[in-house]
């Protein structure tokens with residue numbers, strides 16, 4: 001399996017995260033990339049650097065004002081009074097219903113920086129530091145370059161994306177995610193493949209990915225995740241969200257009860273496989289997170305590392321060209337083993 005990654009994806013080093021009313025250390029540690037690279041090395045895979053694509057492929061998915069905001073936020077933050085914090089962080093959140101059929105918000109009206117912060121940063125887990133944009137754009141370029149390899153005929157490619165992407169909506173960052181790498185890659189794959197299926201097995205609902213494709217019938221979105229009624233992202237990820245308009249029937253959520261383990265995950269992936277087959281997918285993207293692992297510091301599921309091997313074996317049995325896009329997973333001691341197991345399962 002070929003893999004893609006740029007070393008500067010690890011220079012994004014967020015310092016703040018709000019949890020239970022306290023500012024705590026973020027979970028998306030730069031060290032995550034070292035652990036995942038270690039797993040690749042154990043399989044003899046040397047990741048290649050992504051090609052430079054700029055923001056072109058990003059703007060196929062994301063709102064131009066939002067992208068410009070991400071690109072310039074750090075410089076604009078320097079203009080705030082000296083008592084500003086160490087990173088770009090919002091202090092206002094505009095009312096928005098979160099209803100999934102509302103796929104497009106009105107354009108952001110405030111021209112001022114503080115108002116735009118609240119509009120474009122959906123929660124307090126997406127601080128923007130000095131290197132955030134560079135890592136974020138490289139992460140997207142890694143996904144695009146990996147998609148191009150699949151387009152060129154590779155059967156399976158891994159894109160080591162960091163920061164992750166699946167919580168990023170077309171015009172909003174949230175949940176450690178700034179640009180939606182999975183969605184950007186899916187759009188890229190559409191240049192060759194008529195029907196793209198996305199299977200998201202991160203423990204959190206892939207709400208950004210769902211929103212982006214909610215009204216489309218050419219990209220099937222399936223997410224297996226912990227029941228969101230008491231778990232991030234809370235407001236979406238329920239079974240009755242099935243798509244809207246032309247996208248009706250092309251979104252499937254398979255929430256798992258908290259405490260579920262490998263058997264429940266395996267059954268959900270089997271169900272996803274049936275739906276992907278019925279859809280007639282030409283290619284599949286696996287949005288792969290490891291926060292379903294039992295040791296994850298923000299997890300509620302009980303998978304073991306070996307269970308990610310089972311997921312891979314099932315995905316391989318779909319018999320489709322496969323692009324794996326890295327999403328979350330925060331148990332530093334476990335994520336290397338999880339990727340290791342996934343690669344082993346895919347090879348077997």
Ligand SMILES: [Zn+2]
Pocket residue numbers: 202203204289291328329
């Ligand atoms: Zn997650």
